[in-house]
Amino acid sequence: MFIKKLSLKNYRNYSDISINFNSEKILFIGKNAQGKTNLLEAVYYLSSLDSLRAKSDAELIKWNEEICNIKAEVKKFDVDIELEVTINPPNRKKLKVNGLNKNKSSDFISNMSTVCFTTNDLLLLRGTPDDRRKWLDLAISQIFPAYVERLAKYNKIRTQKNNYLKSLKGNINSDTSMLDIWNEQLAITGSNIIFIRINFLYELQKIAKEKHKQISENEDLSIVYNSSIIGDVPSTEKFEHNNEYILENFRKKLEEKKQEEIIRGQSIIGSHRDDISFFINKSEAKKYASQGQQRTIVLSLKLAELAFIKEKININAILLLDDVLAELDDIRQNYLLNAIDKDTQTIITSVDTLNFKEEYLKNVEIFEIKDNKINIL
Ligand SMILES: Nc1ncnc2c1ncn2[C@@H]1O[C@H](COP(=O)(O)OP(=O)(O)O)[C@@H](O)[C@H]1O
Ligand SMILES: [Mg+2]
Structure with missing residues (x-):
C-alpha cells in the first residue's frame, strides 16, 4: 500500500x-x-x-x-x-x-x-512486560483488526472488576457474587486473547527465526509466551490445545486467586499480566545476549511482521x-x-x-x- x-x-x-x-x-x-x-x-x-x-x-x-x-x-x-x-x-x-x-x-x-520500528523497539527485550505486550498486541492488530475490540472489551471488564475489588476493601467475607460475574467475562475474553497471541507468535517466530539466522549467521532464535494462566508456551511448536483449554484454566486460576485479589484489591492474573521472552540458542536473550544480538532479534521481528502481513493479508x-x-x-x-x-x-x-x-x-x-x-x- x-x-x-x-x-x-x-x-x-x-x-x-x-x-x-x-x-x-x-x-x-x-x-x-x-x-x-x-x-x-x-x-x-x-x-x-x-x-x-x-x-x-x-x-x-x-x-x-x-x-x-x-x-x-x-x-x-x-x-x-x-x-x-x-x-x-x-x-x-x-x-x-x-x-x-x-x-x-x-x-x-x-x-x-504499517510496521513501525523506532529506537524504543531496540529496548524491547530490556523493557517492561507492558512494552512487550504492547508490541505484540499492535502487531496482531495489523493482521486481525477485530482484535483491538477484544482488547478494549477485556480492559473494560478488568477496570470494572478492579473497581469492584476496591469496593470490597479487602474483606474476604463479603458477598462475592458480582466478582464471579466479572471473572467469568474476563475469562471468556482473556482466554481468547491468549489463544490469538500464542497462534500469532507461532507464525511470526517461524519467519523471524529465518531472518535472525541470516543476519546473525546461524544463531537460533526462539520465542516463549509466558502466560500467568497456562504457564510457558514455546512458539516453536504449534499450540496443541484449544481456546476451551485456556478458558478452563483461566476460570480455575481466578478461583484460586480470588482471596488474594480481594485482599490486594486488584486483578493479579490474566492476559494483562502475561509476558514474552526470547531465546538465542536456548539461552534467554534478556539476560545473556549482547546488545548487538538483542538488536538483531528486534530487527528480525520487525522484518517478520512485514513478511507476515504480506503472507496473511497480501x-x-x-x-x-x-x-x-x-x-x-x-x-x-x-x-x-x-x-x-x-x-x-x-x-x-x-x-x-x-x-x-x-x-x-x-x-x-x-x-x-x-x-x-x-x-x-
Ligand atoms: N501537543 C503538542 N503541541 C505542540 N507541540 C508539541 C506537542 N507535542 C510535542 N510537541 C513538540 O514537538 C517537538 C518534538 O517533536 P518530535 O517529533 O519528537 O521531534 P524529532 O523527532 O524531530 O526529534 C517538540 O519540540 C515538542 O515541543
Ligand atoms: Mg524523533
Missing part, C-alpha cells in the same frame, strides 16, 4: 500542513525536536488508532488548541481511500473512511497497515523507521535496507543523510523539517 498525502491540522507541533508523497522511499530529515517522530506517529496512528508514545489522544492536539485532525489519502490494491480522524475531547474521536463515519475502530484500522505494509538506522551497525543497516521489498513504501526519519549510501539516496524523496514547516529538497 501507498500513502499519497498526509494532512494535519493542530496536530502536535503542526498547525496546518499537507504533504504529498510521490515515491516508495521517503526520508524526513531535520534537527532534534523539529517534529520528525510526530509525522511518523501520525501515519502510525491512522493504522492503529494508537500512538506509540502518547498516553492519551489529547496529547496529540497542538497545545492551546481543542481539536486536531489527521487525514490521509492512501492507495490499497489500486483503490484510493481517504482516512480521517478528528480528536476533540471529551467527545469520542470521529473516524471517517471515504467521508463515511465509522463507529468501530476495526473498521477504520483495517484500511491501512499487503505490503508501510514501513516506518524512526531514527533507527543511526543506531544500527553497518551489517544490520545494510541487511535492513536490502531486505525491504521495492514495493514497500518506506518512510524514514533521520537527523541527516549521512547514514545512507548514495545508492539508496538515488530514488528517495527527501523532505526537510524546520521551524514547523516541511520543504521538499
Whole structure:
C-alpha cells in the first residue's frame, strides 16, 4: 500500500500542513525536536488508532488548541481511500473512511497497515512486560483488526472488576457474587486473547527465526509466551490445545486467586499480566545476549511482521523507521535496507543523510523539517 498525502491540522507541533508523497522511499530529515517522530506517529496512528508514545489522544492536539485532525489519502490494491480522524475531547474521536463515519475502530484500522520500528523497539527485550505486550498486541492488530475490540472489551471488564475489588476493601467475607460475574467475562475474553497471541507468535517466530539466522549467521532464535494462566508456551511448536483449554484454566486460576485479589484489591492474573521472552540458542536473550544480538532479534521481528502481513493479508505494509538506522551497525543497516521489498513504501526519519549510501539516496524523496514547516529538497 501507498500513502499519497498526509494532512494535519493542530496536530502536535503542526498547525496546518499537507504533504504529498510521490515515491516508495521517503526520508524526513531535520534537527532534534523539529517534529520528525510526530509525522511518523501520525501515519502510525491512522493504522492503529494508537500512538506509540502518547498516553492519551489529547496529547496529540497542538497545545492551546481543542481539536486536531489527521487525514490521509492512501492507495490499497489500486483503490484510493481517504482516512480521517478528528480528536476533540471529551467527545469520542470521529473516524471517517471515504467521508463515511465509522463507529468501530476495526473498521477504520483495517484500511491501512504499517510496521513501525523506532529506537524504543531496540529496548524491547530490556523493557517492561507492558512494552512487550504492547508490541505484540499492535502487531496482531495489523493482521486481525477485530482484535483491538477484544482488547478494549477485556480492559473494560478488568477496570470494572478492579473497581469492584476496591469496593470490597479487602474483606474476604463479603458477598462475592458480582466478582464471579466479572471473572467469568474476563475469562471468556482473556482466554481468547491468549489463544490469538500464542497462534500469532507461532507464525511470526517461524519467519523471524529465518531472518535472525541470516543476519546473525546461524544463531537460533526462539520465542516463549509466558502466560500467568497456562504457564510457558514455546512458539516453536504449534499450540496443541484449544481456546476451551485456556478458558478452563483461566476460570480455575481466578478461583484460586480470588482471596488474594480481594485482599490486594486488584486483578493479579490474566492476559494483562502475561509476558514474552526470547531465546538465542536456548539461552534467554534478556539476560545473556549482547546488545548487538538483542538488536538483531528486534530487527528480525520487525522484518517478520512485514513478511507476515504480506503472507496473511497480501499487503505490503508501510514501513516506518524512526531514527533507527543511526543506531544500527553497518551489517544490520545494510541487511535492513536490502531486505525491504521495492514495493514497500518506506518512510524514514533521520537527523541527516549521512547514514545512507548514495545508492539508496538515488530514488528517495527527501523532505526537510524546520521551524514547523516541511520543504521538499
Ligand atoms: N501537543 C503538542 N503541541 C505542540 N507541540 C508539541 C506537542 N507535542 C510535542 N510537541 C513538540 O514537538 C517537538 C518534538 O517533536 P518530535 O517529533 O519528537 O521531534 P524529532 O523527532 O524531530 O526529534 C517538540 O519540540 C515538542 O515541543
Ligand atoms: Mg524523533
